[in-house]
Amino acid sequence: MTEPQTQSAMAFKIRLKEILRNIAKKLYGYSRPFVRPVAFRTRTFFTAGLRDELNRMQHELTHQIHHGNGSNDARVLAAGLHQAIQASRQTILEELAFENAQLKTTLRDTVARLDRVEQYALLSARRAAVHCEPGTVLVRTPTGFVLCPDSDHALLAALLENGELEPGTRRLIERFLEPGDVFVDVGANIGLISLAAARAMQGNGKIFAFEPFPSTRAMMERSLWINGLSHIAHVREAAVSNQNGRSTLFLGRTSGHHSIFALDEAGTASAHQVEVELVTLDSTLPRDQPITLIKIDVEGAELEVVEGATSTLQRNEDVALIAEFGPSHLRRTARGVDEWLGAFEKLGYCFRRINAETGALENVTQDELLAAESTNLFFARPSAPAWKKLGIDL
16 A cells, blocks of 8 residues: 555545544433433442341341440440441431432433424424515414515524514513503504513403504504404504693614614604604503503603603502613613603602513513613512512512
8 A cells, every 4th residue: 555545545435433422422412311321320329238238137136235245345246337337328318318319300301302302493483474475474473473574684683593582571461461461562563562461361361552653563464363362352453641732753674673763773854754643552552441560662752751651650550560671772862871761750650670580570671671672670669569479589
């Protein structure tokens, strides 16, 4: 064999060893969750005999010691063996307990991972988008079928990739609302949160939703109808603020960014703004209607909404609020974080951050709020039953 052939053969062997080594590592990784239980049971099988033998020896030695059989040296030896047996037994028990705890943890983690994989697989398999009449796409989400504009590429991409926009807020609402409750959705967009609320209430309750952009409002109403939930929803085509009248709505690049405050992203060109009705919650919500939860997502006009709902909030001492906090909104409206949070504090509310994925309520600092692009916050008065309902001790 020539030198080049020899070098080629050696290189091939080295490469083959690397491939086999990688295959062996992967096989070990895949088989580990299944091999460990077998190894544990095998170890238990063999140690069971040892434990039985130790117990037998201990019994015999104890019998000899108690009945005075054998010399004094034998008794001392027996006592020492008795202690050794006790120590060995304890060591075995501790090792088995440790192995059992590790096995339980491994199995629990494996089951949890498999559950997540199954959920993601089912969600991906069920996720679909169907083009309907011109300008409209029907998308399947965890809360049901929703219609959205085919020109809103950012919204479509988010729905097809993740299935929804705010999973944490959706999960919290599903835990919080019950049949017979009343939900107010300010800045409803295409209705994802209203759909989640309607399903949490099992179609038995009331929803008052506000969406100012005409085509988005129309699609939301049709989505509620498609899902058989239109009978509990009252959708108003209006922007909510601290006064009644008319206002300019500045249109963002995606439907969730429309605002009554001028947007940096869209400018002020006439093609990117429309005139809409402006209302307050105090003037539109029935005065005798108890309110359970109000969600406010209005791209910077949160404090105006709260100001226009003063009477409603006073009448409903136990009402809870969900409001979006966004540093970009503060810059656009020339407000500071202390002013923004202080407006809720003056009304007697305390707050927690809603985890964006799980919906769990968490403590959060101002620095953490300012570091995030946006955060949904849960507000309620300290005496409100909402905290106990969600398992929070203030």
